[in-house]
Amino acid sequence: MTPANPPHWSLAVHGGAGTMARAGMGEAQRAEHKAALGSALDAGATILSAGGSALDAVEAAVRVLEDDSRFNAGRGAVFTYHGTNELDAAIMDGRTRAAGAATGLTRVRNPITLARAIMEQGPHVFLSGGGAEEFARERLIETVDPAWFATPERWRQLEELKARGDGWFDAGLKYGTVGAVAVDAGGHVAAATSTGGLTAKRWGRIGDSPLIGAGTYADDRACAVSATGTGEVFIRVGAAHEIGARMRLLGESAQAAADAVIAEVGTLGGHGGVIVAAPGASPAFAFNTPGMYRGRADSAGLCEVRIFDGATD
DSSP, rough: OOSSOOOSSSEEEEEEEEOOOGGOOOHHHHHHHHHHHHHHHHHHHHHHHHHHHHHHHHHHHHEEEHTTTTTSSTTOOOOOTTTTEEEEEEEEEEETTEEEEEEEEEEBSOHHHHHHHHHHHSSOOOEEHHHHHHHHTTTTOOOOOOGGGGHHHHHHHHHHHHHHHSSOOOOEEEEEEEEEEETTTSOOEEEEEOOOOOOOOTTTTOSSSSSTTTEEEEEETTTTEEEEEEEHHHHHHHHHHHHHHHHHHOOOHHHHHHHHHHHHHHHHOEEEEHHHHTTSSSOOEEEESSSSEEEEEEEEEEEEEEESSSSOO
């Protein structure tokens, strides 16, 4: 159903989904995460409210979250099994369906900015490892010493997981991937996603976040989507593209399409969530975990930040 006064622009952000529980998160920690999500919303909303593009808004919002060590992207990214930080990101412009992505980064401070440069300044969609970082240097994109990404808490999580010896990677289902989706005043959509992957990932594992159509997708004919969760299952479902396809071909609302795809992810044993932005409506959320760090805002006055499922946090 189309609202009586549909928003001219809208924005949603996420900071990952997982097994976080109310009982295990104190008020101060909740407040810190909500403030961080609020800062990302502010960065994007400032651009959109001034008539800026959805693409600029999602990049700005994700950069804020990449620089915040509370989330698994940029600074604060999780460690691989061998004790390194390897970063992935993707961005997509719904106007033309142009896209850019990078994986296996170890020195690029803001992977989402590199993803955008790949989209706008190079002949390819997806670059990896040393080649992606060579491209970053050629475009004068900021790089840092790999130690800049490392935090004591992420190292503790790696050591704890390896000491348990009960799985290949993070069995605690704490997906801290970050993302943003937006619709601008021109009705154009964009999506951006950035991640450090899974704690103790091995063999150059790549999840859904940098894969166009799996964890990131944008199409003006339907919506923009950013996902977080069990990457292997989101890849198999083609989750982000599937949401857009359901909206475009079946006429489903953003919420209905998102709910249907997350249900499908669940039937295959996957966990996580999505944020969806579509013209003429407020952003939608869908997740099958106890919580997802998330926020949304629009030109009609909506502004909220949430963590857990249910009516209140």
